[in-house]
Amino acid sequence: MATITCREFQAYLEPWMEGERPQDVQAHLRTCPHCSSVVSDLELIHTEASSWNAAEQDAPERVWTSLRAQLEQEGLIRETIPEHEDAAKVQAPRTGWFSNLFPQLPRPVLAGAYLAALVAVAFALSGPVNKRVNEARWLKGTQTSTSPLSAQLNFAEQNSNTYIARSNPDVTASLHQNLALVDKYIALCEKSVNEEPQNEVARDYLYEAYQQKADLLTQMTERGENVQ
């Protein structure tokens, strides 16, 4: 029987965890220790999560709210609340996004198992079923986090240019050349992120490029202050 590759298997991961068992995927898992190990790990997480005691007392609402806020801050969830629904629905997450994902889970255990939740939610978001929706979320999340940063850096760049006017020409030239280089990388990374919003490598490089630009502008500003 024709089997699939590890790369192709990733597309089957979420359906597999939801109970689908295509024969070619089963065949791949029998022969691939890496993928079978991944599945084992995820099944273990799922089993452990399912076994948590539903009778435990609820945690305070603030814990639940904090967990949700953290997940949103991580960019892992982004729920749009319809305008006609009242705020009470936001206060009742059991009937919302999370309870659909793990309906048996009690809140206090969830709050204590933040890491496991991150893995599960990230896993769910990376699934091909919701690919288009997720890509839009990732893109929006990335843009939301980088747009203010970009604006601030552009503002700082304008100030830095005036600061280093009297510095050593070689140093000034090097700073400008490297700033142009970083700007070029930012543009290329942004292009990659726009094309593949879920590409975490491209996103990492984009964030690092922004960090480099911030460092560079700091150096330029400090240098300018030194020569004044």
Place this chain on the structure above:
Amino acid sequence: MSTSHFVPAQWLPKASWKTAGLLVPGLLLCSAVAAGPRRQEQHFKVAAHPVITIHNPNGLITVKAWTKSEVMVISTPASDRIEVDAEQMGNRVDVSTRELSDSVAPDDMRADFQINVPEDAELQIHNDAGNVSVANVLGDMNVETVAAGVDLEDATGYLTVKTVGGSFTCTRCAGRIEASSISGNFRLLDLRTYHVWAQTSSGNILFTGQFLPNGTYSLKNYSGVIEVRFSPGDSFDLSATSLKGKVNNEAKLTPSAHQHHFMPRWGNALFGTFNEGRAKIEMTSFDGTINILKRD
């Protein structure tokens, strides 16, 4: 003193405007030389593990270790518009270049240094342009430059190097190395280090050296070439990923025995173990080329 004393009497009758025309520029030249670079040598007695800080805008800084419990600073400023300050505070020696007036031309803001330090000295060097060269110093080291290149030889300790465009060469270094740059090239040659973290955006990274057991080696760039050269006796777990570039490999790798990697959905990646996988090597590039080659 009159200049006439230096002129032979028999020349006096012929001492024409031509002679005066030769003498006057010569004297002016002498006075200019006297007011030019002033070589200065200073010595500071220090105890064990002294800290030496150097702040210089531009110039060649050469630091060498010696066996004396003493720091010697020989400085040569490029002009009399700047001054080199070297002062001792306890077991610390601070060396800095400062301008004497508000309007010093950038070309005048240059000083070269030749510094000798005890082997166990800790160094903190900041030099924007020129070059920094350090040999045989065993203490921790922090070097920051903009355009200046950095050359370290036979250094140990915790070595951190940060440049904007300057290159970095580390030869026969040991200890722990962390280097970052935007466009500088890195050459890490014959290393014996347990920890290497090197990141440059457009520069190349070349690593030749031992991959020590339990050592971690992380090499990352955006573009350019990352190249490691291994020996048949090396032992490492390898992870090499180039998002839009190539990964060329000459090592016969087996599936990783220590960790499970998700195959990335993007780019070209290579994971595996060479021999027992005792060291860990991670190489990442955006659109550069990664070469894993046999050492000659």
